[in-house]
Amino acid sequence: MPRSAFIVLSSEFYAQHSLLVARELIGKVLVHETPAGLTSGVIVETEAYIGESDPACHAAPGPTTRNAPLYGPPGVAYVYLNYGIHYLVNAVTEPAGRPAAVLIRALEPLEGEGLMRRRRARGTGRPAELIPTHGLCRGPGNLTKALGISLRQNGLDLTSAALRIEDRGSAGRPVEWTRRIGITVGVEHEWRCTAADSPAVSGPPPARWRGRVNSI
DNA sequence: CGTTCGATGCACT
DNA sequence: GTGCATCGAACGT
Numbered sequence: 001m002p003r004s005a006f007i008v009l010s011s012e013f014y015a016q017h018s019l020l021v022a023r024e025l026i027g028k029v030l031v032h033e034t035p036a037g038l039t040s041g042v043i044v045e046t047e048a049y050i051g052e053s054d055p056a057c058h059a060a061p062g063p064t065t066r067n068a069p070l071y072g073p074p075g076v077a078y079v080y081l082n083y084g085i086h087y088l089v090n091a092v093t094e095p096a097g098r099p100a101a102v103l104i105r106a107l108e109p110l111e112g113e114g115l116m117r118r119r120r121a122r123g124t125g126r127p128a129e130l131i132p133t134h135g136l137c138r139g140p141g142n143l144t145k146a147l148g149i150s151l152r153q154n155g156l157d158l159t160s161a162a163l164r165i166e167d168r169g170s171a172g173r174p175v176e177w178t179r180r181i182g183i184t185v186g187v188e189h190e191w192r193c194t195a196a197d198s199p200a201v202s203g204p205p206p207a208r209w210r211g212r213v214n215s216i
Numbered sequence: 217c218g219t220t221c222g223a224t225g226c227a228c229t
Numbered sequence: 230g231t232g233c234a235t236c237g238a239a240c241g242t
């Protein structure tokens with residue numbers, strides 16, 4: 001075992017094809033350090049958005065102010081607000097000039113669960129103690145809230161910043177590919193990658209789980 | 217189990 | 230002014 005098991009992913013990693021990055025990010029650890037503390041979680045769900053020809057990719061209309069990070073160097077965070085409520089975080093992929101990114105959709109909480117609960121409860125009048133641990137970062141809007149990610153993190157370098165993705169050595173986790181969810185165009189591509197049996201994955205459960213839920 | 221619907225802010229037409 | 234890469238509560242089966 002190497003001296004350091006925590007290796008921050010390099011820009012060369014992100015420069016690869018988006019589908020490969022989406023697959024390889026499963027099992028890696030997203031970390032955010034703030035003055036309030038450190039929060040982190042294992043990535044269990046990703047989606048690739050690739051190029052101007054992908055109608056669901058924010059680069060589809062061509063370069064704009066908002067999607068500028070997609071056209072920049074790989075390994076940068078692309079964060080934006082959607083539905084006026086939720087921040088979504090992506091890792092920019094592929095060489096600069098080729099607009100593409102991988103959306104991080106769900107984590108299994110690893111460190112800072114208490115801070116995650118405080119952030120999740122913020123603004124709602126409800127206690128976050130009722131949320132099961134695997135629900136704290138289930139869904140792209142929930143995970144950014146739990147980790148304290150907002151527009152201020154847009155454009156941060158994921159390879160050196162307080163916001164980063166680490167390889168902690170859990171390679172080879174089985175994955176499944178499905179259609180992307182929550183979109184109305186470009187649904188034909190199976191560009192959503194999920195850890196096969198993680199309870200933290202968002203969306204409807206796989207068909208084979210149906211009928212088994214109540215018998216667990 | 218399923219579907220519907222309101223909250224909310226920014227970028228783009 | 231319109232349209233979202235969402236979430237969770239409130240319903241109807």
